Amino acid sequence: MSEQPPESPELDDANESDASAEGHDVPGTYRCGFAAIVGRPNVGKSTLLNALLRRKVSIVSPKPQTTRHRILGILTRPEEQIIFVDTPGIHSTARRAMNRHMNRAALSSLADADINLFVVEALTWTDEDQRVLDALKQQKRPIILVLSKVDKVTPRERLLPYITEMSRRAEFVEVVPLSALKNSNLEQLPSIIARHLPVSPPHFPPDQVTDRSPEFQAAEIVREKLTLRLRQELPYGLTVAIEQFKEEDGRLLVNAVIWVERTGQKAIVIGQGGEQLKEVGRSARIEMSNLFGQPVHLELWVKVKENWSDNEMALKQLGYEM
Numbered sequence: 313m314s315e316q317p318p319e320s321p322e323l324d325d326a327n328e329s330d331a332s333a334e335g336h337d338v339p340g341t342y343r344c345g346f347a348a349i350v351g352r353p354n355v356g357k358s359t360l361l362n363a364l365l366r367r368k369v370s371i372v373s374p375k376p377q378t379t380r381h382r383i384l385g386i387l388t389r390p391e392e393q394i395i396f397v398d399t400p401g402i403h404s405t406a407r408r409a410m411n412r413h414m415n416r417a418a419l420s421s422l423a424d425a426d427i428n429l430f431v432v433e434a435l436t437w438t439d440e441d442q443r444v445l446d447a448l449k450q451q452k453r454p455i456i457l458v459l460s461k462v463d464k465v466t467p468r469e470r471l472l473p474y475i476t477e478m479s480r481r482a483e484f485v486e487v488v489p490l491s492a493l494k495n496s497n498l499e500q501l502p503s504i505i506a507r508h509l510p511v512s513p514p515h516f517p518p519d520q521v522t523d524r525s526p527e528f529q530a531a532e533i534v535r536e537k538l539t540l541r542l543r544q545e546l547p548y549g550l551t552v553a554i555e556q557f558k559e560e561d562g563r564l565l566v567n568a569v570i571w572v573e574r575t576g577q578k579a580i581v582i583g584q585g586g587e588q589l590k591e592v593g594r595s596a597r598i599e600m601s602n603l604f605g606q607p608v609h610l611e612l613w614v615k616v617k618e619n620w621s622d623n624e625m626a627l628k629q630l631g632y633e634m
């Protein structure tokens with residue numbers, strides 16, 4: 313994984329002395345490594361990451377395929393640093409360049425992780441789940457099976473035969489039923505993961521929670537608000553690019569462009585009398601102010617780039633690593 317420093321003695325030493333320099337000496341038994349959160353779309357991967365970190369680092373919506381990038385979320389504890397990798401949902405209808413990018417980002421993450429968290433929605437099993445499990449098995453890394461959304465399971469007894477059935481599908485090091493939404497049964501997960509990480513000093517400073525820049529987070533907040541408000545297919549045809557992000561007189565000035573694929577979509581995003589865009593801007597601005605701890609002035613523009621999501625060059629320009 314590109315974020316992981318190579319295992320050269322010089323770098324390891326540098327990490328250790330960095331940690332000490334900041335007053336964060338770590339024990340020789342300290343563990344640090346990557347835990348990828350993988351699964352089909354919409355099973356609750358980003359919600360799980362945010363709940364584990366008690367911070368929102370990855371956007372969430374009821375629509376599948378919301379996460380488009382690989383996003384690191386870093387949990388630093390006295391005995392370990394777990395670098396979670398939130399991944400796009402792995403899906404089978406990968407005809408467009410964007411979908412291929414998403415599957416590639418997810419599949420490369422699970423190959424590089426020290427341990428994988430395979431998230432499956434409790435009581436369900438689909439062909440897409442099976443596809444993800446097949447990919448995981450090829451990696452021969454330890455797998456924790458996370459059964460998500462157990463708050464929806466009634467009566468609870470229905471879980472037991474399901475867990476038995478699921479345990480037969482692969483050799484999971486642990487099966488953890490939980491509800492990220494209700495924050496239930498999450499406490500034990502970091503310790504279970506840590507047992508499978510290599511002994512290593514931390515890769516990141518203790519106060520860093522993500523590898524993503526404030527600009528990236530700002531763009532994602534706008535995209536989340538759009539995804540929550542817009543109906544049907546439209547969220548899949550838009551992306552957000554930050555054109556300006558600067559501090560002036562104690563406030564952040566943010567200009568963002570919402571790129572859509574067709575002229576007709578532009579009018580829908582803006583809405584009658586500009587109401588839709590105004591609401592998106594208002595809710596995004598409030599969330600950004602909370603995240604960045606200062607007032608935000610947000611300007612949104614809607615522009616058309618024909619068919620950008622099926623154009624490798626456009627995707628690259630818009631920040632999708634290929």
Ligand SMILES: Nc1nc2c(ncn2[C@@H]2O[C@H](COP(=O)(O)OP(=O)(O)OP(=O)(O)O)[C@@H](O)[C@H]2O)c(=O)[nH]1
Pocket residue numbers: 351352353354355356357358359360371372373374375376377378379380399400401402460461462463464490491492493494
């Ligand atoms: N009831 C319930 N809903 C949940 C839970 N966790 C997530 N959800 C909901 O499931 C939907 C999808 O959640 P996400 O976290 O975006 O799922 P994801 O797997 O990251 O989705 P992709 O971006 O498609 O890969 C959202 O509406 C969440 O609120 C849970 O524990 N219980």
